[in-house]
Amino acid sequence: MNEDGTTAWRMRAAQVAAVARLELKKNFSLRRGIAVYILAFMQFLIFAAHSIASARGMTHCDGSDDLAMYAGVFQVFFLRLAVFFGCVVIFLNLFRGEVLQKSLHYYFLAPVRREVLVIGKYLSGLIMAALVFAAAAALSYMVQVQHLALTPNRALTSTAMGQLPAYLGVTVLACAGYGAVFLLLGMLFRNPIIPVIGVLVWESLIIFFPPLLKKISVIFYLESLCPVRVPFDGAAHLFAISANPSPAYVAISGVLLLTAAVVALASVLVRRMEIRYGSE
Amino acid sequence: MSAEDRIVFEDVSKFYGDVLGVNQVRVSIPPGITTLVGPNGSGKTTLMNLMTGLVQPSRGSIRVLGIPPSDPERLFSVLGYCTQFDSFPRGLTGYEFIYYSLRLHGMGAGRADELTARALERVSMSEAAHRRVASYSKGMRQRIKLAQAIAHQPAVLVLDEPLNGLDPMARSEAIALFRSLAAEGSYLVISSHILHEVDRISDQVVMLSNGYVVAEGQIQAVRGEMHQEHPLQILVRCNRPGALAGKLFAEDHVCDVRMHHDRRGLVVATRAPEVFYKLLGELVLEGAIDLESVAPADDDAHSVYEYLIGSGGAQ
Numbered sequence: 001m002n003e004d005g006t007t008a009w010r011m012r013a014a015q016v017a018a019v020a021r022l023e024l025k026k027n028f029s030l031r032r033g034i035a036v037y038i039l040a041f042m043q044f045l046i047f048a049a050h051s052i053a054s055a056r057g058m059t060h061c062d063g064s065d066d067l068a069m070y071a072g073v074f075q076v077f078f079l080r081l082a083v084f085f086g087c088v089v090i091f092l093n094l095f096r097g098e099v100l101q102k103s104l105h106y107y108f109l110a111p112v113r114r115e116v117l118v119i120g121k122y123l124s125g126l127i128m129a130a131l132v133f134a135a136a137a138a139l140s141y142m143v144q145v146q147h148l149a150l151t152p153n154r155a156l157t158s159t160a161m162g163q164l165p166a167y168l169g170v171t172v173l174a175c176a177g178y179g180a181v182f183l184l185l186g187m188l189f190r191n192p193i194i195p196v197i198g199v200l201v202w203e204s205l206i207i208f209f210p211p212l213l214k215k216i217s218v219i220f221y222l223e224s225l226c227p228v229r230v231p232f233d234g235a236a237h238l239f240a241i242s243a244n245p246s247p248a249y250v251a252i253s254g255v256l257l258l259t260a261a262v263v264a265l266a267s268v269l270v271r272r273m274e275i276r277y278g279s280e
Numbered sequence: 281m282s283a284e285d286r287i288v289f290e291d292v293s294k295f296y297g298d299v300l301g302v303n304q305v306r307v308s309i310p311p312g313i314t315t316l317v318g319p320n321g322s323g324k325t326t327l328m329n330l331m332t333g334l335v336q337p338s339r340g341s342i343r344v345l346g347i348p349p350s351d352p353e354r355l356f357s358v359l360g361y362c363t364q365f366d367s368f369p370r371g372l373t374g375y376e377f378i379y380y381s382l383r384l385h386g387m388g389a390g391r392a393d394e395l396t397a398r399a400l401e402r403v404s405m406s407e408a409a410h411r412r413v414a415s416y417s418k419g420m421r422q423r424i425k426l427a428q429a430i431a432h433q434p435a436v437l438v439l440d441e442p443l444n445g446l447d448p449m450a451r452s453e454a455i456a457l458f459r460s461l462a463a464e465g466s467y468l469v470i471s472s473h474i475l476h477e478v479d480r481i482s483d484q485v486v487m488l489s490n491g492y493v494v495a496e497g498q499i500q501a502v503r504g505e506m507h508q509e510h511p512l513q514i515l516v517r518c519n520r521p522g523a524l525a526g527k528l529f530a531e532d533h534v535c536d537v538r539m540h541h542d543r544r545g546l547v548v549a550t551r552a553p554e555v556f557y558k559l560l561g562e563l564v565l566e567g568a569i570d571l572e573s574v575a576p577a578d579d580d581a582h583s584v585y586e587y588l589i590g591s592g593g594a595q
Contacts, residue, residue: 011386018383025380026371102367105334106428109363110384111356271350275334276296277365 015112019120020127023094028128035089036128039082040136046073047140051147063151067160070144071228074137074167079222080203083133083174088196090129091182094121095270096192102277115267122183122263129175137171138164163227170225173255177218180262187269215254224251284346286310287331287436287467292340294326300491301326305340307486307496309469313462315478316471317581318488324471325364327488328438331469332361344436345467357385360429364440366421368413374424375400375409378431385432399431402457404450418445426454436467443477455481475582485581489589503579510587511535512553512579516560517545517572524569531559547577 027033047070054061098104107117145160181199185192206217214220224245246254287309294301302323316324329335330342333349347354368377378399382392400406403423408416413424422445429437439458443451458481462468472478478485479499487495487502495502503512518524521539525546528534533552540547550556557574564571578587 014386015384018380018386021383022369022380025376026369029371098369101370102365103369105363105365106369106381107384108334108352109332109356109361110381111353111386112384113353272336274336275329 012116015116016120016123019117020124023121023124024127036086036132039086040132042082043073043078044136044140044143047143051143054147061151063148063153063156066144066148067156067228068230070141071226072230075223075226075230078137079174080219083171084178084200086133087129087175087178087182091125091179092186092192094125094183094186096186099277105275108275114270118263118267118270122179125179125183126175129179130172133175134168134171137167141167166225166227170222173252174218174222176259177255180259184262184266187266218255218258221246221251221254283343287469288343290341292330292337292342294330294335295338302491305493307493309467311465311467312483313458313468313470313481315482315485316469316488317475317478317485317585319473322488323491324488325440328440328469328471332359332438358434359436359438360432360434361438362425362429362440362442373410373412374405377413377424378428381428382431395431399427402430403427404453419447419450422446423450437461439468439470441471475585478581487585487588494588499581499584500579503584506587507551507553511549511551513577514548514550514553514556514574515540515545515577516548516574519570521546527563
């Protein structure tokens, strides 16, 4: 790469940072992010309630199912609902919110390639989502582990601590994957609620899909990466996506490729976007 | 002057579905202040949005100093656009609004801070700079948008109804700012539907009606091309208007002579203003009349626009 090319890429990196910084400043105050914080920390409340109830003798818990319990709540509630809808709130509004506020044109009038704008906005959303949801996952996990340490199965705590990085990694990948999808939907649809429900239904029904179609989903890869297989029984087996989880390297590559493909598509579409607030 | 030194529209059309925005626009804009004139809905904002890539042409091509609107990195290094949208990124102060937009140019913090302060000063907004934009009056919002558009010192400035919402003092300051930028060699493209403003501001005009360009150039030059169809009206004030009227009736090029309502002058309609001015000079030299003043009465933007397409909503 020649010197001009290097300078141009440095400039674009600075612009990505500038877009991300501005987005974080505009969007992620306590008041504006309140819905996201509530969604993120509901899991903490669930495990805090479990821990308190157990400590007060309101429920009997010997700790033997604690890790499976966390895995179940993490996969069914946290990934499929909390992270999912948290990403809806954060990423849908990155473009859609600006169109509604009639302020997107300021970005389009800056000497910034629109692809750079997409990447900057996406990164700002990812930073916010990953920080909030990873913190929530870690906090709720620590509560559960703390509870486990007080039970007869306290020997499992060291195993449990070894699983924490995997949960954090899955959380970040979930934010990356769902974030890309909702960024794109926010650009494509005037009213993205129906498409969001469509994605939720798709992600929920992939158990019935053939193997090839399962790969066009985020939850398929995430489930493979979760450190504990949840023993879903009865009707709950609907939450078990694949009897044969993919190897970690396949699952991680799958989420990253899916994310990259969706962000690339958004980058192509943004070049054709026009500012026509009046017709929105 | 080459196309690289101009803003050029080549057969540009824009349709919003079945609705015409502008059609077959061929315009070449030189440095100085160019005003897009026309009533609401005539296509002024569409032309500006096309020039800046906010909308894309259905047909034709646009170059701003040789740069296509599809190349934002180059285009917005030389162009600033103050749109008509009265909306801002939420939660920012006036200072932050400008500062962060300069950071998007890839500028460092120090340079962005320096240019922000300079832009704020140029629009007299330094004192209110650290208040949130949401708390500004309409006039202040208009000024902060203008500051943001000029902050990176662009060669081309596109301003959509920039005087809307400004009080008389601020209007005068804004017009003085436009003039000084034009004097520095900038290209200013300004839209206005208030025609008496246009005369004060413009070096040249582009007149639009229903999406079509109906005239382009200096107002007096455009007016000059209409003398056969719409004879130029000239107000002549002199000591013997009756005698002057008698002499003028004998001239072929004079179509109409009317006594001014204050009876101290004549309104003369002529298809050959040069011949008329020569005759007037001769009469003065002969001592037939003492001349007080001579001035065209209908070579302003309002009259020209009215002759071309009727008043059509222009004020």
